[in-house]
Amino acid sequence: xxxxxxxxxxxxxxxxxxxxxxxxxxxxxxxxxxxxxxxxxxxxxxxxxxxxxxxxxxxxxxxxxxxxxxxxxxxxxxxxxxxxxxxxxxxxxxxxxxxxxxxxxxxxxxxxxxxxxxxxxxxxxxxxxxxxxxxxxxxxxxxxxxxxxxxxxxxxxxxxxxxxxxxxxxxxxxxxxxxxxxxxxxxxxxxxxxxxxxxxxxxxxxxxxxxxxxxxxxxxxxxxxxxxxx
Amino acid sequence: xxxxxxxxxxxxxxxxxxxxxxxxxxxxxxxxxxxxxxxxxxxxxxxxxxxxxxxxxxxxxxxxxxxxxxxxxxxxxxxxxxxxxxxxxxxxxxxxxxxxxxxxxxxxxxxxxxxxxxxxx
Numbered sequence: 001x002x003x004x005x006x007x008x009x010x011x012x013x014x015x016x017x018x019x020x021x022x023x024x025x026x027x028x029x030x031x032x033x034x035x036x037x038x039x040x041x042x043x044x045x046x047x048x049x050x051x052x053x054x055x056x057x058x059x060x061x062x063x064x065x066x067x068x069x070x071x072x073x074x075x076x077x078x079x080x081x082x083x084x085x086x087x088x089x090x091x092x093x094x095x096x097x098x099x100x101x102x103x104x105x106x107x108x109x110x111x112x113x114x115x116x117x118x119x120x121x122x123x124x125x126x127x128x129x130x131x132x133x134x135x136x137x138x139x140x141x142x143x144x145x146x147x148x149x150x151x152x153x154x155x156x157x158x159x160x161x162x163x164x165x166x167x168x169x170x171x172x173x174x175x176x177x178x179x180x181x182x183x184x185x186x187x188x189x190x191x192x193x194x195x196x197x198x199x200x201x202x203x204x205x206x207x208x209x210x211x212x213x214x215x216x217x218x219x220x221x222x223x224x225x226x227x228x229x230x
Numbered sequence: 231x232x233x234x235x236x237x238x239x240x241x242x243x244x245x246x247x248x249x250x251x252x253x254x255x256x257x258x259x260x261x262x263x264x265x266x267x268x269x270x271x272x273x274x275x276x277x278x279x280x281x282x283x284x285x286x287x288x289x290x291x292x293x294x295x296x297x298x299x300x301x302x303x304x305x306x307x308x309x310x311x312x313x314x315x316x317x318x319x320x321x322x323x324x325x326x327x328x329x330x331x332x333x334x335x336x337x338x339x340x341x342x343x344x345x346x347x348x349x350x351x
Contacts (some may be wrong), residue, residue, distance in 0.1 A: 016298045038294045038301075045302045056306045063299035069289060070296045072240045074261040075247065076286035078268035079279060094340035102333025109325040117317040127321055131329055134300075135259030143257065150318070152300075153307040157322040160301070162330060163294070169327060175334035177341055184334025188326050195293040205290075211333075213262055220257055 011054075012062025019044035033167035038192070039160055074191060077209035080198075084206035091179055098180065099211050102187035103218040106131040107226045114230055122146055124230040128223050130154040133190045136216040144227045155190070162189020163196045182207025187215045236285035239277070243268050 022044060023037030049059050081088070088095065107128055114124040126146030129137040134155050141151035166185045175181050178201055185193040185200075186208030197208035247264030254263075271277035311318065 012299065016295060016302075020295045020298060038297060041295070041298050042301045042304070045298060046305050049302070049305070056303060059302060060299060063302070066296055067299040069292070070300075071244045071247070071261050071264065072237070073289040073293050073296055075240060075244055075264035075268050076282070076289045078265045078272065079282060079286045080290070081265070081269055082272040082279065085273065091341060091344075094337050094344065097340050098333045098337030101336040102329045105332045106325055106329045109328050110321055113317075113321045113324060117314075117321070119314070119317060123314065123318075127318065130322055130325065133259070133262070135261060136257065139257045139259070147310065149307055150310060153304055153311060154318060154322050156297075156301045156304060157319065158326045159297070161323050161326045165327060166330070169330050170334065173331045173335065175331070175338055177338045179341060180334045180338035183337040184330040184332075187333040188330035191293070192297050193330075195290075195297070198290055198293070209265070213265060216258075216262060 007058065009062045012059040012064070013066050014062075015045055015048055015059065016041065016063050016066055019048070034164055036160070036164045038163055038195075042160070077191075077194065077205075077212070080202055080206040081209050084203060087179065087203065088206070088210060094179070095183055095207070095210065096214070098183040099187050099214045100218055102184070102211075103131065103215045104222055106188070107219070107222060111226060111229055119230070121230050125223075125227050126150050127154055128226055129219050130158050131188055131190065132216045132219045133212050136220060140220060140223050144223060156192070159189045159192025162193035166193060166196045167200070178203040179207050183211050186211025190215070233285055233288075236282050239282055240268075240285060240289070243271070 020037055020041040023040035026040060027035050027037050045059065049056065110124070110127045110130065114127065122145060125144040126141055128144065128146070129140035129151060132155070134152055137151050137155050138148040141148045162185060170181050170184070175184055181200065182197050182204035185197045185204065190212050194205065194208040194212060198205035244260070244264050246267055247260040250263040251258065251260040272279060
């Protein structure tokens with residue numbers, strides 16, 4: 001029975017969807033911004049895989065089919081971007097200032113904390129590109145001599161954190177402008193954060209999408225300058 | 231049929247993005263090329279929003295769940311991570327919060343200052 005469950009190609013896909021469904025159900029019962037369907041789903045998936053004595057490989061052989069939609073889905077972020085293009089043109093100075101401050105700030109914070117924790121060069125450059133989208137971030141990490149797999153893990157933790165704290169952080173720090181919210185969320189936590197921004201509103205989503213692209217580019221340019229500092 | 235056609239268009243653009251990544255020697259992933267291509271096509275009028283709207287709304291809506299499979303992979307990185315996971319974790323969490331606030335605040339500040347300027351004039 002257990003073998004049948006875990007060896008079926010649909011096991012991973014079904015597990016992902018059902019756990020996400022449970023996450024949404026819990027969110028409906030407890031509508032707190034920190035209750036996060038994505039995190040609940042990930043935790044339940046890992047728990048099920050361990051309890052069924054299966055492994056990630058088996059899970060992923062089915063779940064990857066869900067992941068295939070990620071590229072088309074990311075590309076669709078261009079649609080809200082297009083629909084809010086006038087807003088984008090009107091505010092481009094503010095957007096560029098905000099994203100640059102965030103992207104450079106991200107690397108500065110990683111630098112400061114790495115110094116504080118006494119991390120080595122390799123560990124430091126592994127974390128440098130942690131705020132940008134996985135595909136660019138892993139490339140930057142590899143180029144600087146970091147561990148791309150750990151960069152990917154750090155990027156995920158960043159995304160999930162951003163997704164979870166977005167609403168609370170904007171409220172506490174009085175970020176009320178929807179454009180500013182979107183830029184903050186997207187610059188800090190790439191596409192995973194953007195999926196939260198999309199739920200907050202169209203403007204937030206469009207601005208967050210824009211931040212993924214621009215923050216990625218800025219990080220590619222500035223990371224090599226930050227790298228030799230430790 | 232409509233959804234199939236829309237999915238076809240989106241897939242084509244995704245594929246063009248893959249081709250650009252293979253040809254161009256830049257450290258840019260295929261999905262970023264894809265976003266730019268899609269935006270370019272919409273802005274230039276080659277593609278109408280109506281030709282992709284429903285499917286793209288659907289794909290954006292289900293986006294969070296698409297991150298589940300890769301994120302579960304964290305369980306496999308554990309072996310390499312366990313030595314200094316606390317440091318990594320703290321750095322990832324703290325920097326995310328700082329960046330979100332800094333980036334949002336700077337954007338908001340510039341927007342409001344610009345609004346102020348216009349009201350003064």
